[in-house]
Every structure is written in C-alpha cells, then in structure tokens.
Amino acid sequence: MGAMALVARKQPVQPRARATVEAILSAAAGILEKDGPTRLTTNAVAAQAGVSIGSLYQYFPNKQALTAALIERSSGSLEKSVAQAGRDAKTMLFEAGLRVLVRSLVRHRLDRPALEHTLAFEERRLPLEDGAAKRATAVMRAFLEQHRGRLWVSDLNAAADDVLSMTRSLTEAAARRGERNVEVIEQRIVRALRGFLCR
Amino acid sequence: MGAMALVARKQPVQPRARATVEAILSAAAGILEKDGPTRLTTNAVAAQAGVSIGSLYQYFPNKQALTAALIERSSGSLEKSVAQAGRDAKTMLFEAGLRVLVRSLVRHRLDRPALEHTLAFEERRLPLEDGAAKRATAVMRAFLEQHRGRLWVSDLNAAADDVLSMTRSLTEAAARRGERNVEVIEQRIVRALRGFLCR
DNA sequence: CGATAATGTGAGTCGATACTCACTCGCGGA
DNA sequence: TCCGCGAGTGAGTATCGACTCACATTATCG
Numbered sequence: 001m002g003a004m005a006l007v008a009r010k011q012p013v014q015p016r017a018r019a020t021v022e023a024i025l026s027a028a029a030g031i032l033e034k035d036g037p038t039r040l041t042t043n044a045v046a047a048q049a050g051v052s053i054g055s056l057y058q059y060f061p062n063k064q065a066l067t068a069a070l071i072e073r074s075s076g077s078l079e080k081s082v083a084q085a086g087r088d089a090k091t092m093l094f095e096a097g098l099r100v101l102v103r104s105l106v107r108h109r110l111d112r113p114a115l116e117h118t119l120a121f122e123e124r125r126l127p128l129e130d131g132a133a134k135r136a137t138a139v140m141r142a143f144l145e146q147h148r149g150r151l152w153v154s155d156l157n158a159a160a161d162d163v164l165s166m167t168r169s170l171t172e173a174a175a176r177r178g179e180r181n182v183e184v185i186e187q188r189i190v191r192a193l194r195g196f197l198c199r
Numbered sequence: 200m201g202a203m204a205l206v207a208r209k210q211p212v213q214p215r216a217r218a219t220v221e222a223i224l225s226a227a228a229g230i231l232e233k234d235g236p237t238r239l240t241t242n243a244v245a246a247q248a249g250v251s252i253g254s255l256y257q258y259f260p261n262k263q264a265l266t267a268a269l270i271e272r273s274s275g276s277l278e279k280s281v282a283q284a285g286r287d288a289k290t291m292l293f294e295a296g297l298r299v300l301v302r303s304l305v306r307h308r309l310d311r312p313a314l315e316h317t318l319a320f321e322e323r324r325l326p327l328e329d330g331a332a333k334r335a336t337a338v339m340r341a342f343l344e345q346h347r348g349r350l351w352v353s354d355l356n357a358a359a360d361d362v363l364s365m366t367r368s369l370t371e372a373a374a375r376r377g378e379r380n381v382e383v384i385e386q387r388i389v390r391a392l393r394g395f396l397c398r
Numbered sequence: 399c400g401a402t403a404a405t406g407t408g409a410g411t412c413g414a415t416a417c418t419c420a421c422t423c424g425c426g427g428a
Numbered sequence: 429t430c431c432g433c434g435a436g437t438g439a440g441t442a443t444c445g446a447c448t449c450a451c452a453t454t455a456t457c458g
Contacts, residue, residue, distance in 0.1 A: 016435070036324050038324075041414080042417075043414090051436075052437045054419085057417065124316070162369055162372055165369060165371070173361055174361075177360070188395070192394050195392070196387070213404075213405080216404085216405065219405085241447075250407090251407045253405095253408065254407075401458085403456080406453070407449105411446105412448105414444085414445085416443085416444100417441085417443105420438105421438095422435105424436100425433095427430105427431090427432095428429100
C-alpha cells in the first residue's frame with residue numbers, strides 16, 4: 001500500500017460547501033473532545049454536523065484525512081499565535097520574551113484541553129507530513145538561538161522540543177485540576193523553564 | 200448501566216493458568232507498544248499469545264479489563280520502585296533525594312516508552328479506580344512535604360502532580376529523540392525541577 | 399483406572415462502522 | 429422555462445471485531 005491520501009480532496013470555494021466542511025470539522029472536534037477517539041465515527045460526525053455521510057466523503061477521502069485536517073487546523077492556529085509571539089519576543093529581554101512565548105502556548109492549550117490532548121495523541125499515531133506544529137517549534141528554536149549566550153544547553157533543537165513538551169504537560173496538568181488563570185500557570189512554567197534553560 | 204467490571208474474574212493459582220494470563224498480558228503489551236490501541240483487538244491478542252479467544256475471556260471479562268490489567272501492572276511496578284526510592288530519599292538532602300526519585304521515574308518510562316505513552320492515554324480514557332499510580336504521586340507528595348521549607352509552592356498535591364507530569368514528558372521527549380542515557384536525562388529534569396520547586 | 403473439576407478451544411453470532419453509488423436537489427445562466 | 433452541474437443524500441455493502449457457548453482436553457485425586 002502506497003502513501004495514503006491524508007488531505008481533503010477538494011478545496012471548496014462555494015459558500016455552501018465551505019459551511020458544510022466547517023460543520024463537519026466542528027462536529028468532529030466536538031465528538032473528539034467529549035468522547036475521545038473511539039467514539040469518533042464517520043456516521044456520528046455526519047449526524048452531529050447535520051449532513052449526510054455522503055457529503056463527508058465528498059470532502060474527506062477517508063476518516064484519517066478528517067483527523068489529519070483537525071490536527072492541521074489546530075496546529076495551524078497555534079503556529080499563527082506562536083509566530084506572532086516570536087516576532088514580539090525578538091525585541092524583548094530573555095525573560096520577557098520567554099513569558100510571551102509561553103503565554104501563547106498556554107492560551108492555545110487551555111482553550112480546549114481535552115481536544116488538544118487527544119489530537120496530540122493522534123498526531124503521533126498518524127503518518128503525517130511535518131506541518132504547522134513543526135514550524136511552531138522552529139519559532140521557539142529561533143528564540144533560544146537569539147539568547148544562546150545565556151543558556152546552558154548544547155542541542156538547541158532538543159531544547160526547543162523539551163520546552164514545548166514541558167509547557168504542554170504543565171498546562172494540561174493545570175487544566176485537569178480545573179485551573180483557568182493563564183497568568184498563574186504561565187508564571188509557574190516560566191520558573192521551571194528558567195531553571196531548565198539558564199545556567 | 201451500572202459500574203462495569205474492570206478486573207479479571209478469577210485469580211488463577213494453577214501454574215498453567217498463570218502462564219496463560221502472562222502470555223495474554225505480554226501479547227497485549229507488545230501489540231499496544233508496536234501498533235497502538237487501534238490494533239489491539241482481542242483476536243489479535245489471543246493469536247499473538249498463542250491461546251484461543253475463549254481462554255482470553257476466561258480471565259478477562261472484556262477488553263477494557265485487559266487494558267486495565269496492563270495499566271495496573273505497569274503502574275504497580277512503578278509504584279514499587281518509586282516507593283523504594285522514597286524510602287531511600289528520606290535520609291538524604293533535598294537535591295540528592297529528588298535525584299533518586301526522578302531516577303526511578305525515568306528508568307520506568309525509558310524502559311518501554313511507546314507502551315507507557317499509550318497506557319497513559321488509555322488511563323485517562325477509562326473509568327478506573329485510583330490504583331497504584333495515585334500511590335506513586337503520594338510518595339512524591341510526602342517527599343515534598345518533608346522539604347516544605349525549601350519550596351516555593353503552596354499546593355503540595357498540585358506540585359507533586361506537576362513534578363510527575365514534567366518528568367514524564369521530558370523523559371518521553373528524550374526517548375523519542377533516541378536518548379538512552381538515564382544520567383543525562385535525569386540531570387536535565389532535576390535542573391528543571393529545582394527551578395520549578397525552589398525559591 | 400475412573401470420576402470430577404479445571405482449563406482450553408474456535409466456529410459462529412451479532413452489532414458496529416468505514417465507505418460506495420445511484421440518485422435527487424436547487425441554483426445560475428441561456 | 430429548461431438545462432447543466434456542483435452539491436447533497438442515505439440505503440446498502442463488506443468487513444471487522446467483541447464476545448458466547450457447546451464441546452474437547454488435561455490435571456487431580458480417590
């Protein structure tokens with residue numbers, strides 16, 4: 001079996017079609033968030049979206065493509081906000097810049113924690129091309145590079161990877177406990193990161 | 200629907216039966232590790248274990264119970280080693296104690312990273328009683344309590360939770376990159392934890 | 399050995415689910 | 429008004445996977 005198509009077949013431009021695709025993606029996200037991946041069935045998605053399964057398969061060649069689209073959608077929005085944060089951070093001192101970057105990560109993850117958690121797991125399981133998620137770590141890497149002198153680390157790629165991992169897991173743990181205050185969580189994470197990164 | 204049974208029906212004492220259960224659990228772990236939860240089918244497990252599906256259902260009332268047993272098995276072994284580390288740490292200074300505790304966590308997770316990753320996800324998804332995993336965080340909590348004076352934190356339960364989360368995610372990230380050196384990973388984590396915990 | 403219990407077997411059932419296809423709908427232009 | 433076509437439909441199919449049960453095999457003990 002060759003590389004399976006994991007992207008939508010058509011990019012609809014007609015407003016009706018756009019709305020349909022939106023409805024499908026929202027429905028899928030909702031089910032994944034509420035019930036997890038085992039309950040994410042194509043029939044359930046179509047029903048929840050208020051469209052027929054036929055319509056679903058008009059825009060997504062298979063179920064994996066649907067999941068992949070959800071992942072791309074989420075990490076796309078993450079990339080956007082992290083990229084902006086990265087641009088802002090460029091003119092700041094290390095500590096302030098780090099705080100801004102962390103904030104954008106925390107905000108994203110705190111928005112729909114359960115959904116992000118399942119998507120992260122699916123992302124590992126699926127054979128995806130490097131998408132927006134990879135580009136987000138590149139932003140972090142660039143920031144670390146800028147402050148290399150301050151840092152303890154040898155491998156910048158690994159460090160950027162670790163920073164994102166730590167931020168994700170601490171945000172998720174906080175969310176599970178019901179914490180919603182971005183500032184508090186952000187401060188906690190920055191403290192840990194300082195110890196991790198600086199000498 | 201009432202609370203579904205999630206434990207094995209029988210505790211086999213006969214040697215033959217013990218061996219069968221072992222084979223089933225090992226097979227399930229292997230499949231989960233190699234192919235993830237979607238490929239974990241009862242038929243596949245039985246085949247891989249070299250027993251019939253009938254035998255599988257003699258010891259596990261349903262598939263969830265099998266997964267639950269895998270989780271209990273893993274977190275049971277974790278608890279054992281963490282509890283020992285906790286006892287050792289009692290007579291040590293903060294830094295050394297933390298190092299010992301972290302080491303036991305890293306060792307466990309580094310043993311079969313892919314398996315542990317999937318099990319952690321399933322653990323969230325399933326309606327489980329608090330098992331050995333909870334007791335492991337209690338050990339960490341007790342250690343933190345012992346050194347409360349040194350620490351910055353207000354909520355010890357949350358802090359213990361965060362420490363375990365960070366350790367897990369950093370170990371996992373390292374494992375994904377192919378790192379195998381426990382000392383190196385352990386040192387990195389301890390550095391992050393010091394920043395996180397100490398004032 | 400013979401009886402009884404313990405353990406193991408696997409073809410078969412039944413529901414669920416990914417995906418197809420022949421069809422309908424409705425809108426924009428001639 | 430009617431045609432063409434992009435969009436939508438949903439009954440139907442094929443497969444798969446959890447689980448059952450009537451039976452076979454093996455261990456234990458008198």
